[in-house]
Amino acid sequence: QVQLVESGGGLVQPGGSLRLSCAASGRIFSRSTMGWYRQAPGKQRELVSTITTGGSTNYADSVKGRFTISRDNAKSTVYLQMDSLKPEDTAVYFCNARVFVPPATHWGQGTQVTVSS
Numbered sequence: 727q728v729q730l731v732e733s734g735g736g737l738v739q740p741g742g743s744l745r746l747s748c749a750a751s752g753r754i755f756s757r758s759t760m761g762w763y764r765q766a767p768g769k770q771r772e773l774v775s776t777i778t779t780g781g782s783t784n785y786a787d788s789v790k791g792r793f794t795i796s797r798d799n800a801k802s803t804v805y806l807q808m809d810s811l812k813p814e815d816t817a818v819y820f821c822n823a824r825v826f827v828p829p830a831t832h833w834g835q836g837t838q839v840t841v842s843s
Contacts, residue, residue, distance in 0.1 A: 728752035728832045730821045735837030738811055742841070746806040748821030748834055759824045760797055760804040764817035764839075771820070775806060788814075811841045 734746040746762065761776035775785045775795040783795055794807040804821065821834035 728754055728823065730823060730832055730834035732819065732821045732834045732837040735819060735839045737840045737842065739843050740811060740813060740841055742811050743807070743809045744811065744839060746808065746819055746821075746837060746839075748804045748806075750802045750804070750821075750823055750832075752832075754823060754825050754830070754832075755802040756799060757825055759826075760795075761822040761824065762795065762804075762806045763820045763822055764815075765820070765836075766814075766817040769817075774819070776822075777804065808839070811839075813841045815839060816841050 729751045730748055732748050734744055738744050757779060759776055759778050762774040763771050764774050765771040773786055774789055775793055777783050777795045777797050792810045797804045817839060818836040819839050820836045823832040
């Protein structure tokens with residue numbers, strides 16, 4: 727069974743930083759594209775960033791230049807370094823693992839990030 731466990735969320739002031747971690751248990755990390763999504767109240771879940779097995783990254787326009795995704799394959803962990811946080815970054819952040827062959831998607835439970843003064 728695949729399990730994704732997020733950590734690192736919390737309350738931070740505007741302009742501050744947080745680093746989210748997602749530890750993956752199971753056998754699929756090495757062949758998974760990993761990602762972070764977020765969902766704010768009243769809004770649909772949106773892509774924040776993804777990183778492939780080869781290290782290629784993608785970012786939502788709203789976080790480019792501020793967030794950095796990375797992965798440590800030895801630890802089966804993906805990270806999201808969030809700098810220069812804004813109130814509009816407030817959301818529940820979800821870790822995602824995607825395998826394309828065969829197709830499968832796994833989600834973590836989410837971790838709350840609140841940016842407020």
